[in-house]
Amino acid sequence: MPPGSSQRKEQSAGLVRLLGVTKMYTQPDHYDIRVLDDIHFEIHPGEFIALLGPSGSGKSTLLRIITGLSHPSYGTVLYRGQPVVGPNPHAAMVFQSFALYPWLSVQQNVELGLVAQGVAPDIRQKRAIELIDLIGLNGYEDAFPKELSGGMRQRVGFARALAVDPELLCMDEPFSALDFLTAENLRSELLDLWLESRIPTRAILMVTHGIEEAVYMADRIVILSKNPARIVADLPNLLPFPRNRKSAEFVQMVDQVYKIVTGWDEQKDTTPVNDEPFKATSDEGGRQLKPIPYGHISMLSGLLELVADRGGQDDLYRLGAELFLEVDDLLPVTETAELFQLAEVREGDLILTELGHSFVEQDVNDRKSIVRQQLKDVPMLRMITRVLRTKANHAMNKEFFTDILEEHFSVDEAERQLTTAINWGRFADLFHYDTDTEQLYLDEDQTEDPLPVASNES
Ligand code: ADP
Ligand code: MG
Numbered sequence: 001m002p003p004g005s006s007q008r009k010e011q012s013a014g015l016v017r018l019l020g021v022t023k024m025y026t027q028p029d030h031y032d033i034r035v036l037d038d039i040h041f042e043i044h045p046g047e048f049i050a051l052l053g054p055s056g057s058g059k060s061t062l063l064r065i066i067t068g069l070s071h072p073s074y075g076t077v078l079y080r081g082q083p084v085v086g087p088n089p090h091a092a093m094v095f096q097s098f099a100l101y102p103w104l105s106v107q108q109n110v111e112l113g114l115v116a117q118g119v120a121p122d123i124r125q126k127r128a129i130e131l132i133d134l135i136g137l138n139g140y141e142d143a144f145p146k147e148l149s150g151g152m153r154q155r156v157g158f159a160r161a162l163a164v165d166p167e168l169l170c171m172d173e174p175f176s177a178l179d180f181l182t183a184e185n186l187r188s189e190l191l192d193l194w195l196e197s198r199i200p201t202r203a204i205l206m207v208t209h210g211i212e213e214a215v216y217m218a219d220r221i222v223i224l225s226k227n228p229a230r231i232v233a234d235l236p237n238l239l240p241f242p243r244n245r246k247s248a249e250f251v252q253m254v255d256q257v258y259k260i261v262t263g264w265d266e267q268k269d270t271t272p273v274n275d276e277p278f279k280a281t282s283d284e285g286g287r288q289l290k291p292i293p294y295g296h297i298s299m300l301s302g303l304l305e306l307v308a309d310r311g312g313q314d315d316l317y318r319l320g321a322e323l324f325l326e327v328d329d330l331l332p333v334t335e336t337a338e339l340f341q342l343a344e345v346r347e348g349d350l351i352l353t354e355l356g357h358s359f360v361e362q363d364v365n366d367r368k369s370i371v372r373q374q375l376k377d378v379p380m381l382r383m384i385t386r387v388l389r390t391k392a393n394h395a396m397n398k399e400f401f402t403d404i405l406e407e408h409f410s411v412d413e414a415e416r417q418l419t420t421a422i423n424w425g426r427f428a429d430l431f432h433y434d435t436d437t438e439q440l441y442l443d444e445d446q447t448e449d450p451l452p453v454a455s456n457e458s
Helices: 059-066 106-116 121-134 150-163 180-195 211-217 247-261 297-311 316-322 327-339 356-363 364-375 379-390 398-406 410-426
Strands: 014-028 032-043 049-051 074-079 091-095 168-172 203-208 220-224 231-236 313-315 344-345 349-352 394-399 433-436 439-441
Touching: 014 059, 032 059, 049 059, 049 091, 049 211, 059 168, 059 203, 059 410, 091 150, 106 121, 106 247, 121 150, 121 356, 150 180, 168 327, 180 211, 203 211, 203 439, 231 398, 231 410, 247 327, 297 313, 297 316, 297 327, 297 349, 297 356, 297 410, 316 327, 316 349, 316 410, 327 344, 327 398, 349 356, 356 364, 364 410, 379 394, 379 398, 379 410, 379 439, 394 398, 410 433
Parallel strands: 049 203, 049 220, 091 168, 168 203
Antiparallel strands: 014 032, 014 074, 220 231, 313 349, 344 349, 394 439, 433 439
16 A cells, blocks of 8 residues: 555545535526536545646536535535535635635634534633644734735635544635745645644645646546536545655656646537527527637637647647746646647647648738637527627627526626637637727727528628
C-alpha cells in the first residue's frame, strides 16, 4: 500500500452520501436552469477529495448543498446516514474570498463558529487561541482583517473553519485569491496538518480549478461537466507524499486528468431545460439556444500561432502552462478552435487542421473571412445578425439580447455568452458594437445577409 493519506483511509461507512442530487435555479423570467443533474457521490472518512470542473458548472452549488447551506431540488444528501435538512454542524467551509468580518478582530472572527454553537466564552477563547497558534498567526489575535495580507486573512479563514473541529472540511477554491508563493506555503502547511493528523478533520472536499493543485493535494479527484453538471470521472490519486511536481509520475497524473478534462466536449449535454422536446428544426436550434465556448479571438489567435510554432501539434497541458492559463481558461479557447474547425483536440493534444494552418499564415482580413464563414453554423450569431437585419434602423440595445439569452442561461452565463458573441461578431465584421451606448448595429454594407443558408429565413 502506498504511503500517505491512503493509509489514513478508514473502511467505515460513508460520511456523506448524495443520492440523485439535482439543482434547478429559476431565472427572473421563470425559466428553470438545471445546474446539477442527478449527482450520486459518496465521501468516506479519510479522504481528501478535489472537485474539478469548468467555471459556472456548479461546484460551489454542490458544496453548499453538501454542507446544508442550500437544498437540492430533487434527491437527498445524507450525513452519517441522516438526511441533511439545515446547515450541517459537523461541516465547515473555507471560502475563496476569506469572508471575514472587517469589524471583528482575528480572534473574534475565529470564534464565530463557536459562538454559533453556543460554546462558553472562556472555552471559546482558549480554542481560538490554539487555532490561531496552529495556523501560524500568533501575535495577531487583536489585529483586524484590513491590517493583514491576503495570505494571513486566509489563515484566519482556515482557523475559523477548524475551530469547530469539523468532521468535514469544505474549501471553495481556497488558494485562488492568493499570490503564487503564499498559496504554495498554505497548501503545504494544510497538507501537513492533515497528513500528520494534527487536525481532527475526517474528510476534506476541495473545489479547485487547478489540476496541479488537485494532483498535489488530493487522493481522489472528481471531475464535473457543465450545463448541467454531472460527474464525468472519479479517479484515485495514489501518488505517495510528499509529492514532487517534477516527478514523472506527477506529470503523468496531471496529464491523465488533463485528458479527461479536455474530453468535456464529448460529454457535453444538449438536453434542454424544462424537459421539453428538443426542436432542432429552426436554424436557432429550437427553443434551447446552444451555448458557445467563451474563447475570445485574440486568445484564439495567440494559441493557434503558438501551436503552429510547435509544428502544428502540442500537448494542451504544456500549452496551458506556457500561456499561464488554468485549464478552465484554456478549454473555452480550444473549444472555440474546434468549433471554427481550426484545430482538433486528440488525447490531450491540440492539433491544427489545414484551415487552422492557413488561418495562422494569413493576414487579418483573411482571418476575418475564415471566422465569418465558420459563424454561419453558430445559432447564437445567426440569431443576433437576423434581429439586426430585421430592425428598420439596424440597431439594437445589448440588453435586448441579454434578455433573450437569460431565457436559456443563468444571468452570469448569459453575460459571458453575449460578451463572447459580440467579440466574435465584431471580429468577423458581422456587426458593430458601440461600448458607450451598448448598442449593436449594422453598417450599410453589413445589411445583406452575411450568413446565407438554404432554409427559408424570414
Ligand atoms: P462554479 O462554482 O462551478 O463556478 P456555481 O455553483 O457558482 O458554479 O454556479 C453554477 C451556475 O448556477 C452558474 O451558472 C450560476 O450563475 C448559477 N447560480 C448559482 N447560484 C445561483 C442562484 N442563487 N440563483 C440563480 N442561479 C445561480
Ligand atoms: Mg464557485
